[in-house]
Amino acid sequence: MRRGGLSILGSPAAIAVTRDPSIRTERLAKILQWASEGKIAPYVSHRFPLEETREAMTALWKGEVSGACILHP
Structure with missing residues (x-):
């Protein structure tokens, strides 16, 4: 965390x-x-559709995610 x-x-x-x-x-x-x-x-700060995996990874790399980031179908 x-x-x-x-x-x-x-x-x-x-x-x-x-x-x-x-x-x-x-x-x-x-x-x-x-x-x-x-x-x-768990605290989930971000959720992204699977198609937005690149955006999810960018958010992680930029430190915008606190807690968990979930990719969903």
């Missing part, structure tokens, strides 16, 4: 998981539970 906000799998988590890989399963299960309960959801 850019420009502030919550990073669920940020650097401290990555360091801890590297030291103890068993943590990964437990943490991922908790994150998936939160997602299924609607407690967390």
Whole structure:
């Protein structure tokens, strides 16, 4: 995630998981539970039709996208 906000799998988590890989399963299960309960959801700032892939990539490269950019059929 850019420009502030919550990073669920940020650097401290990555360091801890590297030291103890068993943590990964437990943490991922908790994150998936939160997602299924609607407690967390990805932020989607841009949506493009598949035909506009070039425009979507340009928006990413220019830093105009925060969160996710979705291409749809």
